[in-house]
Amino acid sequence: MRPLSGKRVLVTRAGEQAGSAAALLREQGAEPVVVPTIVIVPPADPAPLASAIERLRAGAYAWVAFTSANGVEHTWQALEAAGGDAGTFAGARLGAVGRATAEALAAHGLRADVVAAESRAEGLAAAMARAIQGEGGRVLFPRAARGRDVLPDALRAVGCTVDVVAAYETRPVTGAALEALAAELGAGRLDAVTFTSSSTVESLCDALGDRAVPLLGRARLASIGPVTSDTARSRGLRVDVEAEETTVVGLIRALAESYAKPVA
Numbered sequence: 248m249r250p251l252s253g254k255r256v257l258v259t260r261a262g263e264q265a266g267s268a269a270a271l272l273r274e275q276g277a278e279p280v281v282v283p284t285i286v287i288v289p290p291a292d293p294a295p296l297a298s299a300i301e302r303l304r305a306g307a308y309a310w311v312a313f314t315s316a317n318g319v320e321h322t323w324q325a326l327e328a329a330g331g332d333a334g335t336f337a338g339a340r341l342g343a344v345g346r347a348t349a350e351a352l353a354a355h356g357l358r359a360d361v362v363a364a365e366s367r368a369e370g371l372a373a374a375m376a377r378a379i380q381g382e383g384g385r386v387l388f389p390r391a392a393r394g395r396d397v398l399p400d401a402l403r404a405v406g407c408t409v410d411v412v413a414a415y416e417t418r419p420v421t422g423a424a425l426e427a428l429a430a431e432l433g434a435g436r437l438d439a440v441t442f443t444s445s446s447t448v449e450s451l452c453d454a455l456g457d458r459a460v461p462l463l464g465r466a467r468l469a470s471i472g473p474v475t476s477d478t479a480r481s482r483g484l485r486v487d488v489e490a491e492e493t494t495v496v497g498l499i500r501a502l503a504e505s506y507a508k509p510v511a
Contacts, residue, residue, distance in 0.1 A: 249276030250503035254438040259284045259447040271499040282428045283420050284450040287317055290392055290413035296325050299387050299412045304335050309384030312342040314368050316351035321415040322389040323355050333357055344371045347494045366493030367474055372401035383407050389414035419450035429455055432462040439467040441498055445478035452482045469502040
């Protein structure tokens with residue numbers, strides 16, 4: 248019998264990204280229940296990213312730092328819209344958080360010069376600081392419109408000028424699907440809930456309101472990594488499972504392994 252046989256597992260990722268998680272869950276025997284809690288869209292004001300891309304084309308940046316595959320994809324879309332290609336990055340070194348972000352770069356013919364072993368901003372900040380070795384320089388950091396300042400603060404501390412620009416936004420999803428989800432949670436018909444980012448936690452908690460903690464407390468909660476776990480705990484949630492590798496593959500693996508042992 249496969250580890251997740253008979254388990255109904257909620258996938259909260261954005262709709263266009265939910266397919267990979269659902270497929271991995273099916274491989275483990277689970278029934279994925281896909282209810283996106285966020286939608287990923289271009290930034291409300293595209294001008295700062297467009298301006299940054301023009302500076303990149305002019306050779307203004309020593310480094311470009313990416314902390315998610317979403318940052319890569321949305322930067323690439325803006326780059327293509329401006330008539331650029333992989334050669335636009337020729338004068339810059341690239342930093343990536345974790346394997347998934349490095350693979351997103353590779354899909355566009357780009358090789359990350361630094362890949363953080365620790366799949367979070369702290370890891371990339373430390374790795375890039377070591378590579379920069381006090382040389383300073385200008386760094387482009389395309390990210391979500393809302394994000395932590397760990398990376399830019401760390402790079403500024405070693406003498407870099409950092410341009411933080413919004414490459415995309417995450418917005419909450421509302422509607423009947425989330426009310427139906429609340430009913431499923433309340434009836435105990437979901438065995439586990441997977442969270443792949445802080446925004447999925449926040450959006451679902453906001454949608455459920457005062458019901459969030461009791462309803463989500465009825466399921467096993469699985470987080471993709473420490474930052475997402477911290478967000479969940481800040482909302483009063485119990486985190487039962489945390490992936491060691493901060494990827495969707497790592498998340499589903501950790502959830503499957505958790506059913507072989509009691510939850511602490």
